[in-house]
């Protein structure tokens with residue numbers, strides 16, 4: 021009896037001690053731990069004739085969390101929030117700031133459900149950024165998901181506290197397959213969220229095209245599989261050799277280019293690219309090459325600072341430079357059919373660069389390292405896809421001349437140490453270009469000297485092609501200008517105006533440039549010279565001040 025009593029007493033003491041330990045641990049955890057919330061997205065992907073997804077997002081805040089608010093980035097996403105409720109179904113208050121950040125007050129252990137519609141058919145640079153048709157649904161993560169605002173303000177340490185797990189569930193038609201880049205990401209860092217925004221989420225009656233090596237998969241709708249698919253593998257192998265590594269998997273989804281939604285680019289990231297594709301279009305191969313290069317780059321160099329100005333232009337410059345070189349690796353018959361000529365493409369880019377710099381000197385004369393200061397999307401477009409690949413070309417040429425192995429700049433940029441700061445281009449020039457490094461920085465990175473790529477003259481195409489590509493850049497940049505000022509005038513040069521300019525090429529010289537430059541330009545490309553000469557001659561004849569920054573508006577006013 022006494023024995024049992026003793027045993028009971030011991031058990032009670034142990035139980036009490038355990039209880040106290042649990043309570044104390046709980047209190048310690050309660051006041052010290054700060055666990056991040058879990059985000060869950062349930063997406064309804066059905067063809068109801070609408071171009072919108074229905075998304076039910078839940079944010080679960082752990083008991084051991086100190087968060088009192090969750091911040092989501094709405095920005096300019098085409099998202100309509102239908103409701104925001106707590107676990108009892110009561111409305112939760114939300115606040116939207118001017119910079120597009122939604123604040124939702126939360127408490128420990130709470131669950132918040134946000135139901136929203138996301139329009140996927142938003143117009144992007146290369147077509148609709150998504151589509152929902154009878155055959156497929158495709159969209160990029162940036163359109164579909166309300167993601168932690170800490171991502172958009174490049175607050176990486178804040179991001180760690182913002183979300184501990186992201187989970188996706190998709191409800192789509194039974195007869196469709198899903199090509200889904202991620203289903204769940206634990207402890208996402210900045211690059212993980214970046215990958216969510218960029219990748220395509222694809223659903224549809226796709227079939228897999230056979231004949232590719234490990235790592236690359238190509239999908240197309242039934243009856244739309246291209247006869248010859250060798251080009252995809254050629255690009256993939258080119259990048260695998262160039263980077264020395266490849267994404268664990270890479271899916272290319274070919275969408276029809278004449279579908280009900282017109283041109284579609286439903287996302288392009290490290291795992292999936294889904295876009296309208298016409299095998300006979302050189303532009304489509306160039307775009308695919310560009311997107312594939314980004315995927316390999318982001319896989320090899322997954323660092324946030326790659327995507328922060330003034331490093332973005334370097335990333336885009338390298339990708340645009342190699343996009344072109346990679347097309348040289350396409351099969352010969354395809355290259356012939358498409359008219360691939362790597363040198364001619366570079367020459368056209370240099371022509372476009374010179375044309376816009378001299379035509380709009382107040383807009384397009386800026387140093388690449390001033391990327392952060394750029395004030396318009398037209399300037400960014402010009403820097404990323406026109407100036408930057410030329411600076412990369414010049415860098416690469418100088419580097420090889422100094423005895424470095426080819427592609428030294430790219431390989432330099434794949435090292436994490438290169439991205440300790442956002443001045444990677446400067447560090448690369450100083451490290452790789454020896455005694456010429458400082459001069460290179462001064463002239464082409466921090467200064468506005470023209471990269472002396474005059475030798476490209478040897479690859480000038482026909483006059484008609486030169487005129488077409490100059491008009492192309494004029495229209496492209498004017499379209500960007502018009503997103504901010506709809507009165508911005510477009511100056512397309514007609515064939516007739518072009519003939520007249522060529523006939524009067526010897527009338528004077530271009531007053532806005534030095535004699536040396538005038539001679540170099542004329543020698544490099546007479547067509548380009550004639551058009552610029554005629555532009556400034558007209559301005560002079562009409563009595564305009566050539567240094568007026570509104571010259572274009574005054575000259576082209578109707």
Ligand SMILES: [Zn+2]
Pocket residue numbers: 310314336339
């Ligand atoms: Zn790009």
